[in-house]
Amino acid sequence: MFKLEERKDEYQKICDLLRHHSYKLTPQRQTILKAFLEHEDQHLSAEDTFMMVKHNYPDIGLATVYRTLDLLAELGILQKNDFGDGRSRYEFNRQDEHHHHHLICVQCGEVSEFDEDLLESLEAQIEKRNGYHVIDHDLKFYGYCEKCKSALD
Amino acid sequence: MFKLEERKDEYQKICDLLRHHSYKLTPQRQTILKAFLEHEDQHLSAEDTFMMVKHNYPDIGLATVYRTLDLLAELGILQKNDFGDGRSRYEFNRQDEHHHHHLICVQCGEVSEFDEDLLESLEAQIEKRNGYHVIDHDLKFYGYCEKCKSALD
DNA sequence: TTCCCTGCAAAGTTTTTGCACTCAT
DNA sequence: ATGAGTGCAAAAACTTTGCAGGGAA
Numbered sequence: 001m002f003k004l005e006e007r008k009d010e011y012q013k014i015c016d017l018l019r020h021h022s023y024k025l026t027p028q029r030q031t032i033l034k035a036f037l038e039h040e041d042q043h044l045s046a047e048d049t050f051m052m053v054k055h056n057y058p059d060i061g062l063a064t065v066y067r068t069l070d071l072l073a074e075l076g077i078l079q080k081n082d083f084g085d086g087r088s089r090y091e092f093n094r095q096d097e098h099h100h101h102h103l104i105c106v107q108c109g110e111v112s113e114f115d116e117d118l119l120e121s122l123e124a125q126i127e128k129r130n131g132y133h134v135i136d137h138d139l140k141f142y143g144y145c146e147k148c149k150s151a152l153d
Numbered sequence: 154m155f156k157l158e159e160r161k162d163e164y165q166k167i168c169d170l171l172r173h174h175s176y177k178l179t180p181q182r183q184t185i186l187k188a189f190l191e192h193e194d195q196h197l198s199a200e201d202t203f204m205m206v207k208h209n210y211p212d213i214g215l216a217t218v219y220r221t222l223d224l225l226a227e228l229g230i231l232q233k234n235d236f237g238d239g240r241s242r243y244e245f246n247r248q249d250e251h252h253h254h255h256l257i258c259v260q261c262g263e264v265s266e267f268d269e270d271l272l273e274s275l276e277a278q279i280e281k282r283n284g285y286h287v288i289d290h291d292l293k294f295y296g297y298c299e300k301c302k303s304a305l306d
Numbered sequence: 307t308t309c310c311c312t313g314c315a316a317a318g319t320t321t322t323t324g325c326a327c328t329c330a331t
Numbered sequence: 332a333t334g335a336g337t338g339c340a341a342a343a344a345c346t347t348t349g350c351a352g353g354g355a356a
Binding site: 307313316318319324327330331 | 332333334335336337338339340341342343344345346347348349350351352353354355356
């Protein structure tokens with residue numbers, strides 16, 4: 001039942017990172033971290049995370065979840081996303097992986113991933129033309145997912 | 154004092170559009186529309202718009218601004234943007250123009266534009282690979298603008 | 307022991323909604 | 332005249348903050 005076993009190394013590495021920054025390894029933080037490692041493919045809101053974590057740690061407060069998500073995003077462990085549904089969504093940020101982009105279904109709200117960067121040349125162009133030093137980008141596609149597409153007519 | 158003169162055609166065209174949809178051409182809607190035509194290059198929040206419009210129409214309510222922005226975005230007259238500062242921002246959406254993207258300075262928050270689409274081939278790829286029917290995209294670059302870049306060290 | 311972190315509740319922000327009244331058509 | 336549209340205030344929805352107490356290092 002515990003996919004976390006396979007992620008033990010990753011988990012340890014992150015704990016070390018927290019310690020190096022002199023952040024305390026509280027059970028709340030551990031539980032939240034584990035929740036994301038066990039649901040790498042999902043885009044969890046603070047509320048989602050709260051509900052999920054409350055199961056293992058009933059006394060946790062929503063504010064703690066917010067503070068922890070902030071912290072983990074700050075450290076680059078999570079990626080904070082905005083899919084336009086009025087709440088921030090977080091996903092585990094694999095270090096080794098290239099930036100991926102999101103496909104958002106305007107019908108059902110499903111979010112899937114799209115790997116393929118291809119934006120490096122654009123960034124170089126921007127450096128030259130606009131004088132910006134680009135450090136990050138965010139690309140989203142909106143449309144109809146396979147299911148909704150066929151349900152349309 | 155009225156840049157709107159040059160935009161009379163555009164303004165009339167939009168009024169016609171509203172009428173065709175049987176939306177009433179209230180003075181509130183007219184005033185908001187004019188504000189955007191006079192500030193085509195800006196990315197106004199609801200509050201920004203409210204302040205701006207209140208000058209010409211002191212009795213307007215903030216809720217009306219929200220409702221009008223919604224309506225105009227729905228009709229494609231405005232484009233709703235999210236630059237991650239916790240409020241939605243709207244800009245006039247030129248019909249003739251290609252999609253443009255945004256450069257956001259992470260230091261001072263300045264938002265500038267970047268014309269160049271180049272995403273059509275990506276969209277075609279997505280249609281094939283992910284089965285999505287893509288209808289829109291949103292690309293943002295984050296970095297340091299010229300000013301902030303030089304102020305860095 | 308220290309003070310970082312937490313839970314709780316209150317407050318803050320942006321946006322939406324209910325309702326009676328108004329006015330564009 | 333009629334119902335879409337409006338202003339106001341209250342509510343909703345998400346997130347942040349203040350504070351006293353608790354626990355990781």
